[in-house]
Amino acid sequence: MRLQQYINNELNEELVIDDWTEMINIIKKDCSKFLKEFGSTPIYRGTKEIKNDNTLIRMKSRINRTPVDTPQHLHDLMDELFKKHYGWKARSESIFVIKDSSTAESYGNITLFFPIGNYKYLWSKEVDDLYEQIRIKIINKIIGYGIYTRDLEPKDITSEFETKLEDIIKTYKTIGFKNSKKQECMFKVNNYYLIRFDNLSKSLPFMDEVSN
Known part of the structure; x- marks a missing residue:
């Protein structure tokens, strides 16, 4: 077994491991919950942060995630509503994950996700992607077709818009993500591991072994 440890940057500590058993022992020890x-x-x-195959990386969660394709005013409103109903700003303070590997791949390299220690999460069986849900269920109905979530202006966020958005957010659950299909999930956790294998087919036998 060879284990090389080094600091990637102030947030991430990368462990380059070529021993399957060592990976399993680390996950069993730190991710029992x-x-x-x-x-x-x-x-x-799906992430672009880990590029090497057969690599386990320890990550520190960002607490103030900046939206890429969403207007800041809408992002802040969603955070406000999530905090109102669930006690935390889920869009800013979350790690986004999914059970469907093909969807994960659209965001970058596919990795296995393991939260370290205590965590909580939110997901909705009615929401595969919240931004797309906003476009279909709110924008198309009260603003017009051909407008995307990223194009919303402050004047578009009417009381009717906010009410419909809150109705969507109230469908989120704090349990049961194991039974999801292609829905996104927002995990709140301080630190987590990502593992990338050279072949996705290794994921299932790894999970079988680490869970025994």
């Missing part, structure tokens, strides 16, 4: 809830069910995250 997650394994108790999810068992052998793999949870994926």
Whole structure:
């Protein structure tokens, strides 16, 4: 077994591991709560932050995530509503994951996600992607077709818009993500591991072994 450890930057500590057993021992030791809830069910995250195959990386969550394709005023409103109903700003303070590997791949390299220690999460069986849900259920109905979430202006956020958005947010749950299909999930956790294999087919046997 060879284990090389080095600092990537102030946020991330990368562990380059070429020993399957060492990976399993680390996950079993640090992610027991997650394994108790999810068992052998793999949870994926698409990311460009990890490029090397057969690599385990320890990540520190960002607490003030900046929106890329969403206007800041809408992002802030969603955070406000999530905090109102669930006690935390889910759009700014979350790691986004999914059970569907093909969807994860659209965001970058496919990795297995393991939250370290305590965590909480939010997901809705009615929402695959919140931004797309806003476009279909709100924008198309009260503003007009051909307008995307990223194009919304402050004047578009009417009381009717906010009410409909709150109705969507109230469909979110704090349990049961193991039974999801292609819905996104927002995890709140201080630190987490990502593992990328050279072949996605290794994910399932790894999960079987780490959950035993």
